[in-house]
Amino acid sequence: MMNMMRHLLVPNRKVEAILVQITEHNWLAEGQRIFSSDDGSHRLIPLAVSADSNLPKPFSNFDIIVCEGKIDERIDTDWWNHLTKLVGKETVFKYQESWPSSHEFFGDMMIVRIDDEIKSYTSEIAEAKLLSHPSIRLVLSDGGVMGEYRIRDLEPIGARKESIIYTEKIPVDSLNTKVLIKESGRFISCDPTVAYYSTKLQTERLETLSLAKELRAELNRPLAVCDPFCGVGPALSTLIGEKGLVDEVLASDLNSKAVELLFENLQRWDKRKYPKKTDHLKNYYTDRIIGLADATKLSKNPELTGRWDLILVNLPHRTIEFLPSLIPLLNRKNPSLIRGRVIVAESEISSTNEKINSILPSILPGKPKPKLKIKRDYSSALRLCSFEAWISPED
Ligand SMILES: C[S@@+](CC[C@H](N)C(=O)[O-])C[C@H]1O[C@@H](n2cnc3c(N)ncnc32)[C@H](O)[C@@H]1O
Known part of the structure; x- marks a missing residue:
């Protein structure tokens, strides 16, 4: 079956900057890959269904091409497979009920609650979540809501920068937690920290x-x-x-x-x-x-x-x-x-x-x-x- 989808046609030299902004909006189609135009001068960036039909500037400066998407076969979107590779079948089985099978998306960030019982596997959990969700930039562990301002106690546990996954010594510029979220068709600036x-x-x-x-x-x-x-x-x-x-x-x-x-x-x-x-x-x-x-x-x-x-x-x-x-x-x-x-x-x-x-x-x-x-x-x-x-x- 053909998987026709929208792609943004971006000149090679602008791809990096535009990709950062597309990811901020959470508009990159998950599990699809970016590929080169026939003449090699542009890249086609696959857009998620949630991306607006009338893209704002600067995206509106580029053409939209509707063509068959290319599945990123390198990506296995099942986080359990990644977790199993990282910690082994037995450990996955041992803490069956405790692993964070659910998570909350927050722009290009993901928030997961990690039970005390599996705290020692925090890095592996972060890595498995990042591997299975290629559009996620930062994974934060949720320590609950605290104080008068009801702010969540969030700790960065993993990040992706230029395709490299970090679960230790996370680069400082990956730690930005201010994001734009789209709700009921409107953008909301927020920072859960x-x-x-x-x-x-x-x-x-x-x-x-x-x-x-x-x-x-x-x-x-x-x-x-x-x-x-x-x-x-x-x-x-x-x-x-x-x-x-x-x-x-x-x-x-x-x-x-x-x-x-x-x-x-x-x-x-x-x-x-x-x-x-x-x-x-x-x-x-x-x-x-x-x-x-x-x-x-x-x-x-x-x-x-x-x-x-x-x-x-x-x-x-x-x-x-x-x-x-x-x-x-x-x-x-x-x-x-x-x-x-x-x-x-x-x-x-x-x-x-x-x-x-x-x-x-x-x-x-x-x-x-x-x-x-x-x-x-x-x-x-x-x-x-x-x-x-x-x-x-x-x-
Ligand atoms: C549960 S949050 C709800 C925020 C917002 N209404 C929402 O739905 O996202 C409660 C908010 O009340 C604020 N708050 C706590 N005590 C307050 C007070 N005495 N006067 C005004 N705001 C207060 C907190 O800073 C926090 O932003």
Whole structure:
């Protein structure tokens, strides 16, 4: 069967630079190889299906050739085969349940969680993952989320540079962890070593989008959205991307590195200028209040209270504690919505539901009482849940 695919036709002298950028976008077709044009003056770079149909500059300077792809037969995409060669069949069998069969892609990086039991095979795991995923540049081991900023504890365990795999003495210039991720058709700048961002929350963000559309229909006007734990802004990316859905935005975070990335993202999404460096909460435009702020103190500023139709509360281990300080921010002249995430023991879900209902103002008639929905396991005992609360206007 012919495997017709798009290739970017790049003059030989530009291949190296363009390849770096294509890999950054994660647009290199996995398992396919780059090959020479008939006259030898160009290289044909195979493009992944996810690559945009209208490529931006500088890629748009080159022709796209649709032709049969050439499978890179040197690449075995099954990581178990590589692992077996590196550690032997018996060792693979011995720790059968512990090997990280799953992983998270993060641009051209991969994040893997390595059980204590197999820590001594970290280098082999990194090497096997890199050998089986030729478009991955850097593999990081995941030590979990930590501290107030909810940043992941990530350690580089392997890298690829100019086709050479390193699991020790990783070259410094391979350690860059700032990447561009494409989500719901939009680019998000992020760096998991300095600010929280999870690729796993995409479905959650789409659910928030659908609730926001429901509220927009109820109010019959674009929404004022407050995201006081916004991180690098992924929830806003989805909401702002929907034409006519959002008007005013308050986006803030306590982590200055997250705000720096947020400015970079907003500049791209809004096509308006924002500072390069982080700064305190400011009205940059009539419809944009952005910057560094402690969410629990926002309601001390009377200019910010009674103003927001939709509030996002994404600090799951402290949502219940912070909820009372966020309620004054709601616009109570009309129906409003709080969308929150909570980490709780399964045994405490029903008491937490009661607590949420006791903290919140009265619920909009016709809407159900807020209730935690389990989204996934956080640990053996804890569950990651989300809820939505439709709040009634004040009498
Ligand atoms: C779980 S992350 C969510 C980030 C973002 N909303 C997302 O979905 O990617 C929680 C964020 O809350 C921020 N944070 C923690 N405490 C805060 C506070 N008191 N005020 C404002 N932001 C806070 C952290 O820095 C972190 O970026």
